[in-house]
Amino acid sequence: MSADRTLHEGEFLRLKRRDHWEYVERANARGAVVIVALTPNNEVLLVEQPRFPVQAQVIELPAGLVGDIEGEENEALEVAAARELEEETGYRAARFEYLCAGPPSAGLANEIIAFYRAFDLERIDGGGGDDSEQITPHAVPLAEVEGWLAAREAEGVRIDPKIYAGLYFVMRERR
Helix, strand or coil, X not given: CCCCEEEEECCCEEEEEECCEEEEEECCCCEEEEXXXXXXXXXXXXXXXXXXHHCEEEEECCEEEECCCCCCCCCCHHHHHHHHHHHHHCEEEEEEEEEEEECCCCXXXXXXXXXXXXXXXXXXXXCXXXXXXXXXXXXXXXXXXXXXXXXXXXXXXXXXXXXXXXXXXXXXXXX
């Protein structure tokens, strides 16, 4: 196997090649976290935002990059999860539990995402992300989330399949 060769480097991404395979890696972060959270009222926290690569609004679990803030390149995954949950949804969790980690698109990128379950949530503000984001937080009753997602998809909104992985973890803990 030959060494990686950089084909292009942008501000946030690198396009690389190894032998016959081209793939992408992040130039500004060392991973990502996805947060599975239920409010005290048994609502699933989701976020909606425009995603330019798919030219559509996308509904996702709260998530974000790890180590993408200057001076915080070595931040712990759980610290990034707490930061992203607060920024995007306006909720603070008393504790986090690691669920699993893996590649979200192994044929495209070398990125690894880690799922965390957030517990004992408290609302601290309205959320909505930072100044560079256009995030709308949603708190959807767990009992209605499947129908809510189906209705949003019928409206043309894209649904990130990682939501269903998060729902699996919530349902597993209830058994």
